[in-house]
Amino acid sequence: MDFAFSEEQLAFREQVLRFAAREIAPRSAGHDLNSEFDHQAFRRLGEFGILGLHFPEEFGGSGADVVTTVLAGEALGEAGVDGGLLLSYGAHSFLCADTILVHGSDEQRRRYLPGLASGELIGCMGLTEPGAGSDVAALRTRAERRGDRYLLNGSKIFITNGPVADVAVVYATVDAAAKHAGISAFIVERGCKGFSAGPPLHKMGVRSSQTSELFFDDCEVPAENLLGGEGNGFLMALQTVEWDRSALIAPFVGSLSYALKKCARYARQRQQFGRAIAEFQAVRDKLATLKIFIEAARGLVYRVAWCKDQGRPLNHLEAAVAKLFVGDWSLEPANAAMTLLGGYGYCHEYELERIFRDGRLASIGGGTSEIQKLIISKLM
Amino acid sequence: MNYDLDASDKELLDRVTALLNDENLPDPAALQRVEASTVGSLLRAWLQRLGPAGYLAAPAGPGLTSARMLLAARSPWLALAVAIGPGLLADLLARHGSPEQQQRFLEPLRRGRLVAAVALSEPRAGSHPDHLATTARRDDGQLVLSGSKSTVSLAPLADVIAVVAESDGAQALFLIDGGQAGCVCGSPLDTLGYRQLCTCPLELRGVRVAPDRVMVPDGRPRGGLLQQVRAGWDAALADVACGTMRLCLEQAREAAAVERAGGKPPAGYQSVRFALAEMLTLSQTAELLALRAAWAGAAADRQAASLALCAKVFATENACRVADLALQIMAAAGYSRDNPVARAVRDSRLGLIAGHPGQVARQAIAGEVLQEVELS
Numbered sequence: 001m002d003f004a005f006s007e008e009q010l011a012f013r014e015q016v017l018r019f020a021a022r023e024i025a026p027r028s029a030g031h032d033l034n035s036e037f038d039h040q041a042f043r044r045l046g047e048f049g050i051l052g053l054h055f056p057e058e059f060g061g062s063g064a065d066v067v068t069t070v071l072a073g074e075a076l077g078e079a080g081v082d083g084g085l086l087l088s089y090g091a092h093s094f095l096c097a098d099t100i101l102v103h104g105s106d107e108q109r110r111r112y113l114p115g116l117a118s119g120e121l122i123g124c125m126g127l128t129e130p131g132a133g134s135d136v137a138a139l140r141t142r143a144e145r146r147g148d149r150y151l152l153n154g155s156k157i158f159i160t161n162g163p164v165a166d167v168a169v170v171y172a173t174v175d176a177a178a179k180h181a182g183i184s185a186f187i188v189e190r191g192c193k194g195f196s197a198g199p200p201l202h203k204m205g206v207r208s209s210q211t212s213e214l215f216f217d218d219c220e221v222p223a224e225n226l227l228g229g230e231g232n233g234f235l236m237a238l239q240t241v242e243w244d245r246s247a248l249i250a251p252f253v254g255s256l257s258y259a260l261k262k263c264a265r266y267a268r269q270r271q272q273f274g275r276a277i278a279e280f281q282a283v284r285d286k287l288a289t290l291k292i293f294i295e296a297a298r299g300l301v302y303r304v305a306w307c308k309d310q311g312r313p314l315n316h317l318e319a320a321v322a323k324l325f326v327g328d329w330s331l332e333p334a335n336a337a338m339t340l341l342g343g344y345g346y347c348h349e350y351e352l353e354r355i356f357r358d359g360r361l362a363s364i365g366g367g368t369s370e371i372q373k374l375i376i377s378k379l380m
Numbered sequence: 381m382n383y384d385l386d387a388s389d390k391e392l393l394d395r396v397t398a399l400l401n402d403e404n405l406p407d408p409a410a411l412q413r414v415e416a417s418t419v420g421s422l423l424r425a426w427l428q429r430l431g432p433a434g435y436l437a438a439p440a441g442p443g444l445t446s447a448r449m450l451l452a453a454r455s456p457w458l459a460l461a462v463a464i465g466p467g468l469l470a471d472l473l474a475r476h477g478s479p480e481q482q483q484r485f486l487e488p489l490r491r492g493r494l495v496a497a498v499a500l501s502e503p504r505a506g507s508h509p510d511h512l513a514t515t516a517r518r519d520d521g522q523l524v525l526s527g528s529k530s531t532v533s534l535a536p537l538a539d540v541i542a543v544v545a546e547s548d549g550a551q552a553l554f555l556i557d558g559g560q561a562g563c564v565c566g567s568p569l570d571t572l573g574y575r576q577l578c579t580c581p582l583e584l585r586g587v588r589v590a591p592d593r594v595m596v597p598d599g600r601p602r603g604g605l606l607q608q609v610r611a612g613w614d615a616a617l618a619d620v621a622c623g624t625m626r627l628c629l630e631q632a633r634e635a636a637a638v639e640r641a642g643g644k645p646p647a648g649y650q651s652v653r654f655a656l657a658e659m660l661t662l663s664q665t666a667e668l669l670a671l672r673a674a675w676a677g678a679a680a681d682r683q684a685a686s687l688a689l690c691a692k693v694f695a696t697e698n699a700c701r702v703a704d705l706a707l708q709i710m711a712a713a714g715y716s717r718d719n720p721v722a723r724a725v726r727d728s729r730l731g732l733i734a735g736h737p738g739q740v741a742r743q744a745i746a747g748e749v750l751q752e753v754e755l756s
Contacts, residue, residue, distance in 0.1 A: 001382055001383065001384065001385055001386065001389070001441075001442040001671060001675050002381060002382040002675065003381060003383075003671075003672045003675050003676070004381065004679065004681075005381060006381075067381055260749060261753055264749050264750050264752075264753040265753050267750070268750060268753065268754070278746075278750055281739070281743060283746075284742065284743050284746030284747070284750075285739075285742050285743075285746070287745070287746040287749050287750070288693070288741075288742035288743070288745040288746045288749075289742075290749075291686070291690060291745050291746070291748075291749050292690045292693055292694050292745065295669060295672075295686075295687060295690045295691075296665050296666075296668075296669045296690070296694050297665075299665065299668030299669050299671075299672050300664070300665055300668060302381065303383050303668065306381055306382075306383050307383070318664070321660065321661045321664050321665070324657070324661050325661050325665050370654075372657070373653070373654045373657035373658070374653075374657075376656075376657035376660055376661065377647075377653035377654065377656050377657045378653075380633070380656060380657070380660050
């Protein structure tokens with residue numbers, strides 16, 4: 001066993017930390033407060049090489065392995081970047097772009113990936129529906145072949161990047177009776193006839209990430225935009241799970257590292273009863289709670305990433321364990337961090353209430369904790 | 381990065397697995413009586429097989445940690461006894477022992493020929509190194525130990541007892557024979573759990589120790605020896621807690637699959653399945669953290685001490701949680717005194733208070749965090 005990162009990985013992590021702390025994190029508070037998507041920051045992530053980090057160089061990426069990619073995501077969180085932008089990055093790079101990278105034709109890759117890597121294009125994934133959340137097989141959006149195109153009809157909900165996306169990977173069924181086997185994926189571009197996005201939803205957290213419904217009303221999609229062949233969509237959606245349970249949750253862990261440093265600095269400076277509050281055992285106990293969670297979570301998240309790098313078949317059990325732990329067990333440390341700062345922790349300016357709100361998504365998005373427990377109990 | 385065990389570590393696991401399947405060895409999980417003689421003979425039988433299997437000579441690291449978890453999943457008390465007795469003394473001898481001491485004690489320990497105990501805790505010396513009252517004075521070329529130790533596990537069974545005491549302003553380890561004149565074991569304490577450890581108070585009434593049986597760590601900060609003993613306990617408790625979680629999970633899973641009155645087995649209820657999922661999640665998380673801590677220690681990683689404490693706290697706290705969940709699933713069967721889960725509920729509490737007690741460990745973890753912030 002060897003849990004060390006390589007020198008190159010650590011050097012890159014430092015670069016990401018410095019870049020994000022200098023250029024991205026200072027913008028987070030304002031965009032979170034106003035629930036605005038930060039186009040400029042998103043483009044800078046692309047220019048720095050984050051958005052297409054794991055793409056091959058020919059498609060505008062750096063060819064990084066999964067562990068490095070996850071490490072970069074954790075570093076963004078650790079630099080203080082808000083969960084909204086991190087969620088947008090995750091939905092863009094892993095749920096949309098990676099699906100095109102893995103399942104797309106050469107033409108589809110050449111057409112979309114360079115723009116998605118640079119941030120010139122923004123991507124999203126349309127899977128969840130009002131009546132089909134975790135029960136993917138129940139989705140009702142239909143795709144009907146009409147000559148050289150498909151007609152899509154239906155709607156999606158809770159779509160991260162929905163209002164700002166230029167490219168959407170949308171799941172629809174070509175044969176509802178076939179259930180899983182009928183589900184197919186399509187690349188739908190903004191401006192496509194019959195395609196529209198609803199207004200951004202007002203969310204508790206991850207506010208700078210724009211989330212909305214997507215509507216398909218006889219939406220005409222060229223047949224060449226079918227992704228991965230008819231009926232293969234269910235497995236394609238499942239494959240995003242590896243990213244969901246490593247790269248997409250790593251920033252939550254990084255955010256708590258950021259919170260830990262912030263709390264520790266505050267505890268050293270804040271004086272009460274004639275001494276720094278860092279000298280009080282109850283305050284130290286909260287710091288320890290954060291540290292223990294962070295180290296425990298890292299082991300799980302990087303296990304999923306490392307297995308993917310080894311080309312091992314997805315272990316749904318281990319992936320679900322990682323997601324469940326980060327989702328459910330992060331609540332206490334996030335609450336401890338906010339409480340440690342007292343009244344300041346409850347104020348927007350000190351960021352910990354934002355981290356608390358953003359982190360609350362971890363047990364809901366990408367499959368609720370209850371779904372993870374169902375998976376674990378079924379597979380164990 | 382590599383989450384797989386090395387080939388040599390896998391071989392060690394295979395050898396321990398073979399021992400666990402060996403019907404000629406007494407089953408430590410079936411031990412009902414806790415008289416010292418019964419425990420002693422069983423412990424010696426296992427040590428004599430664990431030695432040739434390489435378990436007792438395995439260096440600290442993921443391999444030993446994995447093997448300990450495996451052994452603890454069958455018998456938490458046996459895994460803990462081996463770790464905090466012969467295992468801990470062997471580690472201290474490897475670090476601080478003279479060549480002669482290593483030849484005399486270390487080799488037999490590694491072969492499984494000696495039962496050892498380490499005597500540290502005192503009635504008035506909890507976690508602080510400055511409060512040790514056991515001392516050694518010089519007399520006619522020898523050292524004479526006087527004092528009392530409050531809770532010494534395995535003391536009534538031990539061939540050799542390593543006593544931590546003050547001598548000439550330093551803390552040192554004194555290797556005395558079990559039953560040596562002046563070394564008096566009190567009656568085993570009626571402990572909540574881990575009764576097989578035969579934990580008892582130890583009185584040292586002018587025990588004479590030859591100078592070649594004294595280990596004085598050189599160049600160490602004051603309290604370093606105590607830290608090493610506690611760190612040894614911490615690692616053992618973390619690994620054994622992980623094994624305990626495996627044991628509880630297995631017991632609960634089997635019980636949940638058995639049909640009961642009402643027409644369906646407990647596993648037919650979502651709340652039971654979710655409890656099993658929580659148990660597995662905590663178990664896997666604790667194991668990974670303990671393995672990473674073990675790797676960090678072996679690699680002399682900068683974060684090794686902090687990770688070891690994190691692993692200890694997480695594993696021991698959650699072993700209690702997992703044992704409680706298992707008890708709930710097993711209902712009346714789990715509440716029977718000699719059921720493995722009932723034992724685990726009692727035994728797992730030791731992890732919260734032994735080694736670095738939970739609260740002390742948390743303070744130390746926070747101290748590391750605060751220091752890092754100061755440095756950065």
